Amino acid sequence: MSVNIISRSQWGARAWTSAPANVPLSERTEYFIHYDGGTPVSRTGNAIPRAIESEHLGNGWSGIGYHFVVDQAGNIYEGRGWSYQGAHCPNHNRSGIGVQIAIGGDQAPTDAALRSARALYDEACARTGRRLAMRGHRDGFATECPGRRLYAWVQAGMPAPGGGGNDGGSPGGGTYTVQRGDTLSEIGEKLGISWQKIAETNGIRSPYVLQIGQVLRLPGSGSGTYTVRSGDSLSVIGARLGISWQRIASANGIPAPYVIQPGQVLRLP
Incomplete structure (x- = not known):
């Protein structure tokens, strides 16, 4: 599966309040999966990364903290991209690429979302030249994130539905x-x-x-x-x-x- 990423300009990201630090791909060793929290997500399209960005700016961050966001339609939105330090998991923001799959609570991820998240993982491994460790947010921080459904998927090796990979x-x-x-x-x-x-x-x-x-x-x-x-x-x-x-x-x-x-x-x- 090829990876098509909706750029920050395409979804209407705001300018960084301060430029995040650059991180070379050589430092990336982990790939973290996140969810949106305890409430199911009903937003669609560009409204998804925009809402996350607003929340993260409210936290005093320079902008959206995830490197990428994946919605239920399988769209991939650029957050901090491949080059910037994340703001998604303490002590893992340089080593880890953080990806939110836009679901919440016990909401089930779609096959399209899982395929895109897996394709993004494969792309990350290709860019870094190594097999990145698969992590759920709870593997690096005391939290319920990414919820039971996504965490089970991570533990299963993040398989792509339909035989991808x-x-x-x-x-x-x-x-x-x-x-x-x-x-x-x-x-x-x-x-x-x-x-x-x-x-x-x-x-x-x-x-x-x-x-x-x-x-x-x-x-x-x-x-x-x-x-x-x-x-x-x-x-x-x-x-x-x-x-x-x-x-x-x-x-x-x-x-x-x-x-x-x-x-x-x-x-x-």
């Missing part, structure tokens, strides 16, 4: 064509399949060298059931069993934000 192959069976820069561990993480199982299926041994254009057979999925343990997420279960987490979700009718409970018995595709 799996370009290049079909998880849980089929083939994958090796692309420039790929490693077994990266392919496994991208497809939700144990890299060791990919290596075993293709007879690849240490030092696990891949060639661009090489076609890898993907291991078939298992069968039976799995009982969810404390700390599990769909992505963790999928990686452990060598099964695409998307197929597990589909087989069990689990919608975004992919919440599972300890003791829950999952059918394996």
Whole structure:
């Protein structure tokens, strides 16, 4: 999914009251998800970032504190962008890119919002040249933010509804064509399949060298059931069993934000 960002000028941002500090991408190591608070959000379009900006100016800040805001239609609004220090989580405003998904209370995020937030994460990783740690606001500060639904999604590995993030192959069976820069561990993480199982299926041994254009057979999925343990997420279960987490979700009718409970018995595709 490509990332299209509505600029500050397009949504009508006010001038900064004082210029935020610049932060090089080399210092970015985290990606924080936020929500709007305890009340569901009914605003739409440009009214969303404008309302956040007004609130943050009222706090005495120089302007909107989030780097980006994502609405329920999947629109992405520029806040502090890629270059400025955030004002979204104490002690993490330089290291963390802060993204608010514009929902509140127990409001459910749309698939469009989750896809955009995930695409923005992938773009952030590409720009920084590293895999950023996925965080909910509560991971850096004592708060309920980003709410139970979004936090469960973060813990699940921020999967993109509809199978986003799996370009290049079909998880849980089929083939994958090796692309420039790929490693077994990266392919496994991208497809939700144990890299060791990919290596075993293709007879690849240490030092696990891949060639661009090489076609890898993907291991078939298992069968039976799995009982969810404390700390599990769909992505963790999928990686452990060598099964695409998307197929597990589909087989069990689990919608975004992919919440599972300890003791829950999952059918394996």
